[in-house]
Amino acid sequence: MSAATHTEVHANLTDEQVRQISDELDEPEWLLETRLEALDALSELDMPDVIRTPGRDWTNLHELDYESLVDPLNAAENKDQVGPEEAEVLAWSEAVDEHEELLKEHFGSVVDPQENYLTALSTALFSTGTVIYVPEGVDAEGVTIRTEQNSRSLFNYTLVVTEESSSVTILERQSTGEDSEALRASDSASGDEPRADEQYYSGIVEIVAGENSNVQYGSLQNLSEEAYNFTLKRGDADTYATIDWIEANLGTQLTKSGVETELNGDGSESQIVGAFYGHNDQHFDIDARVWHRAEHTTADLVTRGVTDDVARSVYEGVQDVGRDAWDTSSYQRENTLMLSDESEADASPKLIINNHDTEASHSATVGQIDQEDLLYMTSRGVQPRDARNMLVEGFFVPVLEEIAVDELRDDLEELIAARLRQRD
Amino acid sequence: MARLELSNLHAEVADGDEKILEGVNLEVKSGEIHALMGPNGSGKSTTAKVIAGHPAYEVTEGEVLLHLEEGEFGDEIEIDDDQRSWNILDLEPNERAALGIFLGFQYPAEIEGVTMTNFLRTALNAKIDEREELFEDEDADEDDEEDEGFETSPMEGPADEGEVGVAEFQQILQEKMEELDMDERFAQRYLNAGFSGGEKKQNEVLQAAILEPSIAVLDEIDSGLDIDRLQDVSNGINSLRDEQGTGILQITHYQRILDYVEPDHVHVMLDGQIAKSGDASLAEELEDKGYDWVREEVYGTA
Numbered sequence: 001m002s003a004a005t006h007t008e009v010h011a012n013l014t015d016e017q018v019r020q021i022s023d024e025l026d027e028p029e030w031l032l033e034t035r036l037e038a039l040d041a042l043s044e045l046d047m048p049d050v051i052r053t054p055g056r057d058w059t060n061l062h063e064l065d066y067e068s069l070v071d072p073l074n075a076a077e078n079k080d081q082v083g084p085e086e087a088e089v090l091a092w093s094e095a096v097d098e099h100e101e102l103l104k105e106h107f108g109s110v111v112d113p114q115e116n117y118l119t120a121l122s123t124a125l126f127s128t129g130t131v132i133y134v135p136e137g138v139d140a141e142g143v144t145i146r147t148e149q150n151s152r153s154l155f156n157y158t159l160v161v162t163e164e165s166s167s168v169t170i171l172e173r174q175s176t177g178e179d180s181e182a183l184r185a186s187d188s189a190s191g192d193e194p195r196a197d198e199q200y201y202s203g204i205v206e207i208v209a210g211e212n213s214n215v216q217y218g219s220l221q222n223l224s225e226e227a228y229n230f231t232l233k234r235g236d237a238d239t240y241a242t243i244d245w246i247e248a249n250l251g252t253q254l255t256k257s258g259v260e261t262e263l264n265g266d267g268s269e270s271q272i273v274g275a276f277y278g279h280n281d282q283h284f285d286i287d288a289r290v291w292h293r294a295e296h297t298t299a300d301l302v303t304r305g306v307t308d309d310v311a312r313s314v315y316e317g318v319q320d321v322g323r324d325a326w327d328t329s330s331y332q333r334e335n336t337l338m339l340s341d342e343s344e345a346d347a348s349p350k351l352i353i354n355n356h357d358t359e360a361s362h363s364a365t366v367g368q369i370d371q372e373d374l375l376y377m378t379s380r381g382v383q384p385r386d387a388r389n390m391l392v393e394g395f396f397v398p399v400l401e402e403i404a405v406d407e408l409r410d411d412l413e414e415l416i417a418a419r420l421r422q423r424d
Numbered sequence: 425m426a427r428l429e430l431s432n433l434h435a436e437v438a439d440g441d442e443k444i445l446e447g448v449n450l451e452v453k454s455g456e457i458h459a460l461m462g463p464n465g466s467g468k469s470t471t472a473k474v475i476a477g478h479p480a481y482e483v484t485e486g487e488v489l490l491h492l493e494e495g496e497f498g499d500e501i502e503i504d505d506d507q508r509s510w511n512i513l514d515l516e517p518n519e520r521a522a523l524g525i526f527l528g529f530q531y532p533a534e535i536e537g538v539t540m541t542n543f544l545r546t547a548l549n550a551k552i553d554e555r556e557e558l559f560e561d562e563d564a565d566e567d568d569e570e571d572e573g574f575e576t577s578p579m580e581g582p583a584d585e586g587e588v589g590v591a592e593f594q595q596i597l598q599e600k601m602e603e604l605d606m607d608e609r610f611a612q613r614y615l616n617a618g619f620s621g622g623e624k625k626q627n628e629v630l631q632a633a634i635l636e637p638s639i640a641v642l643d644e645i646d647s648g649l650d651i652d653r654l655q656d657v658s659n660g661i662n663s664l665r666d667e668q669g670t671g672i673l674q675i676t677h678y679q680r681i682l683d684y685v686e687p688d689h690v691h692v693m694l695d696g697q698i699a700k701s702g703d704a705s706l707a708e709e710l711e712d713k714g715y716d717w718v719r720e721e722v723y724g725t726a
Contacts, residue, residue, distance in 0.1 A: 376529060382543070383554070394535060395536070396537065
């Protein structure tokens with residue numbers, strides 16, 4: 001997997017472009033340096049790991065035509081960033097202005113900018129983002145971030161920092177704008193490039209959860225089905241901190257998404273709830289990972305997904321119990337329901353135990369709608385189509401029940417129902 | 425009045441050529457209780473599944489006819505002369521249900537995420553809609569099509585409430601659950617999910633009580649029941665017959681339930697055929713002598 005095998009977007013990217021992005025955001029020198037170093041590292045970095053089964057790479061990130069997808073200086077979006085008064089919810093440029101020390105301490109501390117090719121690309125080029133800072137003891141509900149992408153490419157960054165004994169609930173949503181001037185403009189500038197409507201979205205999320213703080217972070221990705229999406233979300237949980245993730249994916253033609261927690265503090269906890277529904281030729285590559293690195297930590301990973309038509313899904317779940325992680329509890333379940341014979345799904349739950357004082361379970365299933373279940377319902381008079389829809393909606397219920405953010409649960413439920421109703 | 429008629433019914437497993445039913449003849453009328461008995465593998469459950477339209481079985485010969493009389497579905501549904509007899513093998517399972525066929529499953533499905541209330545109200549309304557469609561006048565077609573086009577727009581929320589609204593349904597459900605001595609909390613639980621064997625069977629009878637079938641086929645409704653619940657379930661079956669005039673085809677291994685649900689007719693199935701029929705005393709005789717006695721009698725004299 002050498003860098004030479006994929007399109008060398010970095011050959012077209014220049015220090016000058018990165019300087020311009022950083023300059024427009026009025027960033028300090030150290031941030032510019034971080035970006036330039038990331039840019040410089042591109043030629044040596046690999047793509048993120050993907051699941052491979054014999055004879056097959058499930059997700060081929062090398063095939064993407066980054067060179068034409070990445071258009072760093074024409075980023076355009078509509079963004080809402082709102083939250084309660086008690087917490088600070090800042091646009092990136094505001095955060096640069098008001099919280100440089102905070103950024104200096106935490107930016108890149110959870111996700112290494114040079115972790116792989118795509119994180120480095122994102123670090124070098126991100127032009128928008130949100131910083132959420134929750135002071136000690138503050139309870140902040142209802143932070144919502146909505147990003148509507150209106151350009152060929154958009155690089156986004158989110159940082160969440162919670163101080164001791166605070167809590168926050170965050171819902172971040174991505175979609176694609178209907179009208180995108182910039183997209184059309186960049187089209188005419190380039191020649192025989194990819195389909196006019198293709199986009200690339202990249203997002204990095206870092207959460208630094210302070211002692212005894214509680215973070216609920218829900219994500220609902222509903223980008224256009226022409227879009228590509230690379231997202232990496234990772235949290236660092238301090239002593240008695242809790243980080244709960246909800247990761248819902250409905251849009252894009254290809255998504256590579258990782259949701260991860262490092263349980264670094266004693267008694268810390270994390271839940272990763274995932275839901276996806278792929279149809280047409282969508283491809284979802286979802287990773288859920290947790291590292292138990294302290295004592296008395298707990299993790300619960302629950303993902304459910306549906307694939308239809310010729311959609312594909314690949315899931316990798318990792319529970320890594322470190323040598324010093326005494327008294328660990330770690331649970332993982334993943335279930336994929338295939339609605340068509342042509343759709344494909346692969347799931348790989350991994351449990352790595354280096355401390356025997358662990359209670360753990362992991363399982364994954366891939367199946368189709370049970371014909372007995374269907375007959376049970378239709379034999380009572382329910383139409384086959386309605387019976388199937390009820391079964392699919394019911395399949396998501398165990399995941400929906402875990403979603404504490406009402407708005408996200410309602411949105412997701414509606415999107416699932418709407419997608420089902422599109423079907424015959 | 426309705427009459428279910430199985431005539432020379434042959435069936436085999438769809439993805440194989442294992443013959444299971446080899447010429448079943450049987451008639452069940454509204455208001456009658458029939459017991460269908462027989463050893464394991466004789467074809468009892470297959471008979472039930474074929475009547476309901478299970479996709480795992482293929483009918484190779486014979487018919488399953490449902491004969492309806494005027495007024496079977498009340499005043500609102502007019503049954504024309506040419507709509508009195510249906511070969512239900514030509515119909516989808518949900519259409520069979522709309523015509524009044526009910527199958528109580530030996531192993532009811534556990535459906536996660538779908539509440540009993542939601543499921544049953546959907547089923548009841550679907551049954552009413554489907555029945556209207558099956559019996560609708562030619563003239564009424566146009567109106568209905570307009571309605572449908574409007575309701576099925578993908579942008580709309582869930583279609584309208586249906587014939588039986590939420591509040592009305594809650595009341596029906598509550599009444600029926602009380603009659604069956606069921607805990608009202610069942611209504612908000614997921615369909616059969618985590619139910620005990622007995623609770624599932626009770627739930628089957630509850631569903632029959634709400635859907636008011638013309639003919640109910642109950643596949644081993646008595647298996648896995650303790651004595652108290654056996655009585656509840658039996659009371660439920662008896663009131664299906666007494667109050668709604670449902671014809672019952674009860675498949676069972678045991679004489680036990682027949683003490684509570686007294687059959688008008690008892691049939692013994694052997695090797696995919698009805699080998700012998702009689703009245704309630706036949707069941708007692710079987711209890712004493714076993715099935716070999718029937719086998720000897722039937723094949724011995726053949």
